[in-house]
Amino acid sequence: MVSYKELGLVNTREMFKKAVAGGYAIPAFNFNNMEQLQAIIMAAAETKSPVILQVSKGARNYANQTLLRYMAEGAVAYAKELGWENPQIVLHLDHGDSFETCKSCVDFGFSSVMIDASSLPYEENIALTKKVVEYAHQFDVTVEAELGVLAGVEDEVSAAESHYTKPEEAIDFATRTGCDALAISIGTSHGAYKFTPEQCTKDPKTGRLVPPPLAFDVLHEIEKKLPGFPIVLHGSSSVPQEYVDMCNQYGGNLPNAVGIPEEQLREAAKSAVCKINIDSDSRLAMTGAIRKHLAENPSHFDPRQYLKPAREEMKKMYIHKIVNVLGSDGKAE
Numbered sequence: 001m002v003s004y005k006e007l008g009l010v011n012t013r014e015m016f017k018k019a020v021a022g023g024y025a026i027p028a029f030n031f032n033n034m035e036q037l038q039a040i041i042m043a044a045a046e047t048k049s050p051v052i053l054q055v056s057k058g059a060r061n062y063a064n065q066t067l068l069r070y071m072a073e074g075a076v077a078y079a080k081e082l083g084w085e086n087p088q089i090v091l092h093l094d095h096g097d098s099f100e101t102c103k104s105c106v107d108f109g110f111s112s113v114m115i116d117a118s119s120l121p122y123e124e125n126i127a128l129t130k131k132v133v134e135y136a137h138q139f140d141v142t143v144e145a146e147l148g149v150l151a152g153v154e155d156e157v158s159a160a161e162s163h164y165t166k167p168e169e170a171i172d173f174a175t176r177t178g179c180d181a182l183a184i185s186i187g188t189s190h191g192a193y194k195f196t197p198e199q200c201t202k203d204p205k206t207g208r209l210v211p212p213p214l215a216f217d218v219l220h221e222i223e224k225k226l227p228g229f230p231i232v233l234h235g236s237s238s239v240p241q242e243y244v245d246m247c248n249q250y251g252g253n254l255p256n257a258v259g260i261p262e263e264q265l266r267e268a269a270k271s272a273v274c275k276i277n278i279d280s281d282s283r284l285a286m287t288g289a290i291r292k293h294l295a296e297n298p299s300h301f302d303p304r305q306y307l308k309p310a311r312e313e314m315k316k317m318y319i320h321k322i323v324n325v326l327g328s329d330g331k332a333e
């Protein structure tokens with residue numbers, strides 16, 4: 001058993017309380033390799049933004065759980081080395097699918113876990129979430145749960161259709177499970193293909209696809225029923241067209257990739273939404289930069305030559321999200 005406190009990590013409790021009161025959101029960036037982690041920590045340290053390092057079950061399998069724990073511990077030390085005296089870094093399990101997975105993360109140094117039982121019937125979702133909360137809270141680990149179904153594909157999580165969260169269920173669910181934060185479904189979606197062209201309209205000037213707006217009425221209804229309760233948005237990459245274009249221009253094939261417009265995320269961040277998950281944007285920035293570098297430098301074969309510009313591009317993107325979209329800069333001085 002390793003406590004996250006020994007690793008210098010923090011849980012999400014104080015962070016979320018401040019974010020809800022302050023009208024901003026904490027970035028939750030997924031990572032599974034060193035360059036992504038370096039870029040996240042550099043961006044957070046430079047902007048003094050609290051940050052959630054997010055690991056999916058797939059990432060845990062890819063990178064190895066032991067290595068990930070030391071990477072998170074290393075991230076805290078690295079942040080201090082960069083001059084961030086009091087780093088506020090969370091290590092969070094994204095989409096835990098069972099009690100066993102969540103328990104193993106709690107035991108392995110995670111400071112926060114998500115139990116996603118949203119595909120189960122309502123009462124079973126409550127029972128499983130409650131079981132995880134009871135275990136995690138013994139070790140002061142915070143728990144995120146999910147109510148409603150998001151469309152799209154994220155690692156091993158996929159659903160063809162989405163169902164908005166029912167506001168009347170949110171209060172019952174939060175009270176009975178004791179969860180610390182609730183992921184809701186209001187029209188965000190996992191992956192780089194969040195909407196089909198048929199679901200979108202077309203911008204007459206640019207010819208780009210414009211996705212349907214988020215269901216802010218559902219969000220506001222939930223806020224009214226659960227005042228001050230931390231709300232989480234999954235699937236909130238904006239799929240920047242510059243990176244999609246960069247991928248496509250240099251040999252990629254990502255037709256009709258479309259995400260959530262940043263203005264909508266900015267609006268959500270001002271509400272009780274206090275955690276916004278971003279994964280695809282980092283993948284796109286990294287892949288775009290690598291494709292461009294290799295296309296322009298066909299003789300390069302040292303990974304540092306193409307991973308360095310990829311890391312720079314991700315860092316730039318993370319800083320942009322922190323400062324211009326979530327508003328979390330300067331909140332962890």
Ligand SMILES: [Zn+2]
Pocket residue numbers: 095154190234235277
């Ligand atoms: Zn998700």
